[in-house]
Amino acid sequence: MKKLLYDVLVEHLLFMETNGDLGSNANLRNANLRNADLSNANLRNADLSNANLRNANLRNADLSNANLCNADLCNADLNNINLHNAHLSNAYLRNTNLINAYLINANLSNVDLRNADLSNANLSNAHLRNADLCNANLHNAHLINAHLRDANLSDADLRNANLRNADLSDVDLSNADLRGIKLDGAILTNTKF
Incomplete structure (x- = not known):
């Protein structure tokens, strides 16, 4: 499996560096990447929909514009990951480390982020409709x-x-720790405190 994954990553890097003239875009749809080490990987625009990435190491990886819809990233290490414009709707990110993650304009609709650590993460313009962030940091x-x-x-x-x-x-x-929170201009219609 490691050799196959390595080949996919090499082909994807070539594809990205040549603007699609050589290599091929990474298609890891439905892949079992449980416990995989993808730290520092370039997976921009890759298709990882429905992939099993439980306990995977994706530290410092670039997954901007990637498709991670319905992916399972529970307990994964996504510290300092780039998920700019990524599609993660219906993904499972429970207990995931997203410290310093870059999630600007990411689609996180209906995502399970219970107990996830998003401290210092940038989620500006992110779409988190119906997301479950219960007990998240x-x-x-x-x-x-x-x-x-x-x-x-x-x-x-x-x-x-x-x-x-x-x-x-x-x-x-309810029961959230709101000390020092900045809510200027926020829409608070029917918000439950």
């Missing part, structure tokens, strides 16, 4: 202009989080 996270309608943030750590101009309509913030 969002300490110092940036959620400027984020779309959180109907999300569950109960028991979350939002200390010093920046939610300026975010849509928090129908969001559950």
Whole structure:
């Protein structure tokens, strides 16, 4: 499996470096990458939909514009990952390390982020509608202009989080730690505190 994965990564890197003239875009749809070491990998634009990435190491990886819909990333290490414009709708990210993650404009609709560590993550303009962030750590996270309608943030750590101009309509913030939170311009229609 390691040799096959290595070959896919090499072909993908060649594809990205030659603007598609050589190599091939990584298609890892439905792949079993449980416990895989993909640290520092370049998987921009790759298809990892429905992939099993449980306990995988994706530290410092670039998955910008990647498709991770319905992927299982529970307990994975995504520290300092680039997921700019990535599609993660319906993904499982429970207990995942997303410290310093770059998730600007990412689609995280209906995602399970329970107990995830998103401290210092940048989720500006991210789409988190119906996301479950119960007991998540969002300490110092940036959620400027984020779309959180109907999300569950109960028991979350939002200390010093920046939610300026975010849509928090129908969001559950019960028992969340809101010390130092920035809510200037946020939409708080039917928000539960």
